[in-house]
Amino acid sequence: MDVKEVDTYVQPRNICDQLTHCIMFNYSGPVATYTTDETQCKIDRTYKGTVCRRLITKQIVPVFNYTRCAAIRYHEETVNVLFASKVAFTRRCGSYFCAPYCTDFTDQTNCTDMGRVGVLCNIRGYHSSVSKFIVCQEGLRIGMCDDGMDVECVDTSLSCTVHKHLICNGVSDCEDGSDEQNKVCKSMAQRTCFRRYVHEWKLSIPLAWIGDGVVDCMDGADEDAALWESCGSGKTHRFVTEETSCIDVYICQNEKENYIELDSLCDGVENCGNENKICRITQRTPSIFRELKRVKNQNVNYIQSHHCMKGLENLERLKGQICKRTSVNLSSASIFGQTRSILIAPRSLYSCKFMYGELYIYMSCLGFCKESKCPLKSSQIPLEHDACPGQYPQRVFTLVGNSALTFLVRKDQSYRNDIFLCENNRCIDFNMVCDLVDDCGDTSDERGCRNHFLCTDGKQFLPLNQKCDGTIDCKDFSDECNEECSKRILSGSIYRFFAWFIGSFAVFLNLESMIGSLKKLRDCEKALQLSNRMMILLISLGDFCVGVYLLAIAVFDTFVFKESYCFHQYSWLTSLNCAMLGSLNTFGSQLSVFSMTSLSIHRLCGIVIRDNYRSKKPVSR
Numbered sequence: 179m180d181v182k183e184v185d186t187y188v189q190p191r192n193i194c195d196q197l198t199h200c201i202m203f204n205y206s207g208p209v210a211t212y213t214t215d216e217t218q219c220k221i222d223r224t225y226k227g228t229v230c231r232r233l234i235t236k237q238i239v240p241v242f243n244y245t246r247c248a249a250i251r252y253h254e255e256t257v258n259v260l261f262a263s264k265v266a267f268t269r270r271c272g273s274y275f276c277a278p279y280c281t282d283f284t285d286q287t288n289c290t291d292m293g294r295v296g297v298l299c300n301i302r303g304y305h306s307s308v309s310k311f312i313v314c315q316e317g318l319r320i321g322m323c324d325d326g327m328d329v330e331c332v333d334t335s336l337s338c339t340v341h342k343h344l345i346c347n348g349v350s351d352c353e354d355g356s357d358e359q360n361k362v363c364k365s366m367a368q369r370t371c372f373r374r375y376v377h378e379w380k381l382s383i384p385l386a387w388i389g390d391g392v393v394d395c396m397d398g399a400d401e402d403a404a405l406w407e408s409c410g411s412g413k414t415h416r417f418v419t420e421e422t423s424c425i426d427v428y429i430c431q432n433e434k435e436n437y438i439e440l441d442s443l444c445d446g447v448e449n450c451g452n453e454n455k456i457c458r459i460t461q462r463t464p465s466i467f468r469e470l471k472r473v474k475n476q477n478v479n480y481i482q483s484h485h486c487m488k489g490l491e492n493l494e495r496l497k498g499q500i501c502k503r504t505s506v507n508l509s510s511a512s513i514f515g516q517t518r519s520i521l522i523a524p525r526s527l528y529s530c531k532f533m534y535g536e537l538y539i540y541m542s543c544l545g546f547c548k549e550s551k552c553p554l555k556s557s558q559i560p561l562e563h564d565a566c567p568g569q570y571p572q573r574v575f576t577l578v579g580n581s582a583l584t585f586l587v588r589k590d591q592s593y594r595n596d597i598f599l600c601e602n603n604r605c606i607d608f609n610m611v612c613d614l615v616d617d618c619g620d621t622s623d624e625r626g627c628r629n630h631f632l633c634t635d636g637k638q639f640l641p642l643n644q645k646c647d648g649t650i651d652c653k654d655f656s657d658e659c660n661e662e663c664s665k666r667i668l669s670g671s672i673y674r675f676f677a678w679f680i681g682s683f684a685v686f687l688n689l690e691s692m693i694g695s696l697k698k699l700r701d702c703e704k705a706l707q708l709s710n711r712m713m714i715l716l717i718s719l720g721d722f723c724v725g726v727y728l729l730a731i732a733v734f735d736t737f738v739f740k741e742s743y744c745f746h747q748y749s750w751l752t753s754l755n756c757a758m759l760g761s762l763n764t765f766g767s768q769l770s771v772f773s774m775t776s777l778s779i780h781r782l783c784g785i786v787i788r789d790n791y792r793s794k795k796p797v798s799r
Contacts, residue, residue, distance in 0.1 A: 190248035191277055194219035194232055194239040218242070228288075230280035241280065247289035247309035250276050250318075276318070283320050286312045295376045297341070298396065299323035313375070314341045327374055330392065334360055335604075337568025343375030343394065346384055354567050354603040359619055362386040367406065368419050371395035388417040413437065428453060441653070447615060470536045472590065474517075479592050481506065483523035483537065500524065508543055509560045509595075511579030517592035531629050531642050535609040536596070538629055553612055553626035558599045560584040566597065566605035598623055614639040631657055659744030666743045667735040667750075677732040684725025691718040709780060716773035723766025730759050 219239050221229060228241040279285040286309040289295045296310030301322055312318045314331035321329050330342040338352035346363040362384035370380035374396055387394045394400045406417045409424035413436040418424065427437040430450035438449045444457035471482040486501035506519040521540055530538055530547035543552035563575055563583040573585040574593065586593040596608040600618035610617040612627035616637070624630065630639040633652035644651050646663030668674045695715040702708040739746055750756055
């Protein structure tokens with residue numbers, strides 16, 4: 179019999195499905211078929227390999243090496259309906275249907291191909307692995323690992339969920355990059371290790387993972403507290419990098435966070451729930467208006483500027499300005515279905531330096547600002563239909579000028595498009611743009627605004643009136659230490675000149691006076707002469723100390739700090755050198771005043787005694 183087997187690749191999901199995939203042809207007679215891909219699926223009591231219940235056939239079948247950790251096929255629900263009446267070959271996996279080899283996903287463990295390994299862990303007490311095809315996939319949080327490591331998933335955004343060990347790894351696994359912008363990524367340890375989600379190289383881990391009760395490193399180093407630097411105690415105990423100094427932290431009053439670092443304090447973003455309110459009170463920062471008053475009347479949104487509110491409107495009239503209505507359409511084409519908006523504002527040019535949020539956007543983009551430009555880019559007006567991935571799930575798609583597709587969001591019984599697209603593909607409302615807070619996380623919502631002062635560190639935004647106001651608001655002192663308002667120890671060339679001049683003369687002349695007074699002390703025969711010389715010596719000593727103080731201040735100002743004093747002001751004022759010079763100046767001033775007063779009293783007493791002596795002396799005739 180001339181029989182020839184035809185080479186045929188059978189996908190792992192088709193093994194042991196009781197269907198013919200491998201075929202043999204008999205050329206000496208009628209064509210014969212043999213289901214050789216099914217012959218290995220029969221097992222008996224002597225079989226000692228891994229078995230599972232096949233999803234398609236519901237039969238107990240072997241788990242082969244070539245079926246382990248195979249890619250799982252997903253089907254949309256509409257596709258599955260076509261086969262539902264014939265074979266129930268799928269199971270629901272979230273909003274999809276999937277077709278694994280085994281009903282219990284046993285085939286997705288103990289992978290023989292390391293390229294398909296997701297997580298390494300113990301399964302039923304034995305060291306094994308879980309396929310990356312079921313780790314943190316939609317609807318497939320099975321929990322195969324004994325410690326649940328395969329279901330340690332993080333929702334980085336509304337549109338992306340990844341395994342815990344895929345965040346902060348230097349690779350954007352989410353389309354919107356949210357896995358690398360997670361809050362824990364801001365504080366990374368310097369020590370590296372192999373994470374339990376397989377990577378080809380060692381990676382650093384967030385400090386938040388250290389000592390959290392979950393083993394994240396293969397060698398368990400993250401749970402060995404002795405290997406990591408730490409600070410604080412009790413609720414403020416935390417792990418830090420080797421370069422971090424243990425400074426005080428702000429203790430939160432809520433239950434979500436125990437504390438926040440001082441670097442994150444007063445940044446405008448609520449971490450504790452009340453710290454920014456405290457910051458505004460302690461720093462005397464005035465509240466800013468981000469939102470405009472809206473009134474809906476007959477399918478029209480009336481947006482009212484603060485200039486046109488009751489009371490303030492009369493002030494505008496006194497200046498000759500009348501509040502008028504302006505149609506709001508930031509797009510070059512009309513958006514079908516969008517609720518019409520009308521801005522009520524004076525038709526004149528205003529300084530928008532102290533406008534924020536919605537008011538700043540509408541006033542600048544409609545041409546009411548003198549020196550400010552619109553912070554919205556042309557690509558953001560209007561947004562494309564697929565912008566803001568994962569956000570606004572109830573969006574309503576519509577047309578822009580019958581040529582492009584965008585979406586609207588229902589707010590306050592109206593359909594609006596007042597959404598700002600950040601450079602990292604995140605979206606925020608207009609009231610969070612140009613409001614002195616980095617709401618996007620990449621500063622793109624504040625970068626195009628001209629109503630703030632940006633600190634040199636690029637992280638802190640201040641109102642323009644807080645620049646050069648004598649109060650340090652930037653953590654890097656840049657609001658007070660800049661070319662416009664930077665200061666020195668001695669502000670002004672006149673003060674520096676007199677410090678050098680008076681200090682030099684006071685030192686040299688009083689030094690000469692002290693040397694002369696010391697020489698003349700030997701010639702004093704009477705107590706009165708000795709006391710007078712001592713007082714003059716002490717006056718010279720006091721003035722000499724004041725001269726040394728002035729000369730030292732001039733040296734520090736001219737040669738040590740120069741223009742950089744503003745940055746070193748705090749360290750200088752709290753230094754030992756400054757304290758010693760202050761003490762020297764106080765000592766010299768007090769000594770000089772005391773000696774001059776004593777000398778004056780001493781001489782006054784001498785004059786009184788002499789006059790009394792003369793008055794009692796008999797007059798000779």
